[in-house]
Amino acid sequence: MFSRAATPFVQKVVAGSAAVTGLTASYLLYKDSLSAQAMTAAEHGLHPPAYGWSHNGMFETFDHASIRRGFQVYREVCASCHSLDRIAWRNLVGVSHTASEAKEMCEELEYDDEPDDEGLPRKRPGKLADYIPGPYENEEAARAGNQGALPPDLSLIVKARHGGCDYIFSLLTGYPEEPPAGVVLPPGTNYNPYFPGGAIAMGRVLFDDLVEYEDGTPATTSQMAKDVTTFLNWTAEPEHDERKRWGLKALIVVSSLYLVSIWVKRYKWAAVKARKFRFDPPKKN
Amino acid sequence: MVCNYIASLFRRNSIYVATIFGGAFAFQAFFNYGVTSWYENHNKGKLWKDVKGKFVEGADSEDDE
Amino acid sequence: MLAFRSLKTNSLKTSIRALSSTSLRLSNNYEHPDFSHYVNNKSETHNRNISYFMVGSLGLLSAAGAKSTVEAFLSSMSASADVLAMAKVEVKLSAIPEGKNVVVKWQGKPVFIRHRTPEEIEEANDVDISSLRDPQTDSARVLKPEWLVMLGICTHLGCVPIGEAGDFGGWFCPCHGSHYDISGRIRRGPAPLNLEIPQYEFSDEETLLVG
Secondary structure, rough: OOOOOOOHHHHHHHHHHHHHHHHHHHHHHHHHHOOOOOOOHHHHHOOOOOOOOOOOOOOOOOOHHHHHHHHHHHHHHHHHOOOOOOEEEEHHHHEEOOOOHHHHHOOOEEEEEOOOOOOEEEEEEEEOOOOOOOOOOHHHHHHHOOOOOOOOOOOOOOOOOOOHHHHHHHHHHOOOOOOOOOOOOOOOOEEOOOOOOOOOOOOOOOOOOOOOOOOOOOOOOHHHHHHHHHHHHHOOOOHHHHHHHHHHHHHHHHHHHHHHHHHHHHHHHHHOOOOOOOOOOOOOO | HHHHHHHHHHHHHHHHHHHHHHHHHHHHHHHHHHHHHHHHOOOOOOHHHHHHHHOOOOOOOOOOO | OHHHHHHHOOOHHHHHHHOOOOOOOOOOOOOOOOOHHHHHOOOOHHHHHHHHHHHHHHHHHHHHHHHHHHHHHHHHHOOOOOHHHHOOEEEEHOOOOOOOEEEEEEOOOEEEEEEEOHHHHHHHOOOOHHHOOOOOOOOOOOOOOOEEEEEEEOOOOOOOOOOEEOOEEEEEEEEOOEEEEEOOOOEEEOOOOOOOOOEEEEEOOOOEEEE
């Protein structure tokens, strides 16, 4: 009986329920928008300002001195909570460290080796092919060490957050001395206007002169935040410099191909386009 | 004249096609070199090879992989 | 249109000529459209050279682009950086005393490294090559005579031979009883070939790089 499409009655029921659903959804959205929290900076986080990163722009590479300083900040500050799973020691070679420096750093660490003849686990010094170890064994340990909050892996964090570099930098430098009046924070959280919701489990970690840079750059809070953000941008996009070089090459070749192909098309069509027709209507007689 | 020299490449189709394919190889090498040197010059001071000396004493050349 | 008109007005002969050839001048008093606007005043050779040059550069750029594309696809088939990084094993030689064997894992396979004594080197060189199943001099099997580096896989059926064992003071395969001498050459048993030598080099005095 339903095979012959819908009867006028069924059609009315479907149209009516669609209308009711739509109107209800609109009303609920409208109600929600009236509350103080909805669609505000407090709910979505303060929009970070656009900073002039030295790698902004089509043909700009990373500042590799900054990557190196940022790695130092990561190692001395961030690494106590955050892992960097996707970066191996070999990735640093030729980017921020020489092969011997990277080797020196990884050999200080112990990695699991193949079991010995009796099947007992063994340890060996790290190799360039090893990945940078995280501070915790697993996710549960990480949560247990941070009152239930999981410090995210930082390898791709710049790509994984809206605002990218600007957001990371703003977050790191955006902790006010006191939360604004009227803001109630859940226990164990800190106020940061750039964090969606405003309450972030991570406290302020960067303070002036926390690290000592080997090239003598003054280690201010913003300098460290800038360096570590550049470093994290590199870990998220290690192909960045190469990619922009390829982009430049592709732009030049493809745009010249485009122009030349327009010329060749005009050349091929010249005989057709330059043709003229003349029509003399027959005289009536 | 240069013009006649170039025109001589068009006279035989085999030479013409061979020039195009040979030129593609030469062009690629030349173009690669040109773009890379411009790019590295444009970003001078930011690349690892430029800042290496600041961090590593007597920048050694074993930086390979 | 011209043909249509001529069928009506002119003789049949003219109409056929008009149909058969487009470049035909129908008559002297026929008014042609003005083409002078399109005429290029440069010499014919010049125009031809320019045309060939432009078509040639289109081909050249396309060929270069196609070459890059093919190269990109081909390079994606080669080993990735993390595989290449694992493909080499570094061994510190100072940790291996003279007359001792060390087994390291390289790409999942055991590699035998023996620090040979002068007597063992002499012994390996004293063997009559022509009497061997797989004739090979000792010097062809080592880069430095005191370091013997070879894959620890029996050439018979792939067992791992035991070091410092067998009738020839080298290796002995427990699976089917192949005896290898102090140069890793097959002397007795079913194995057809000497133990294989992997690619290796001494990156400096103290370091051996296998792979």
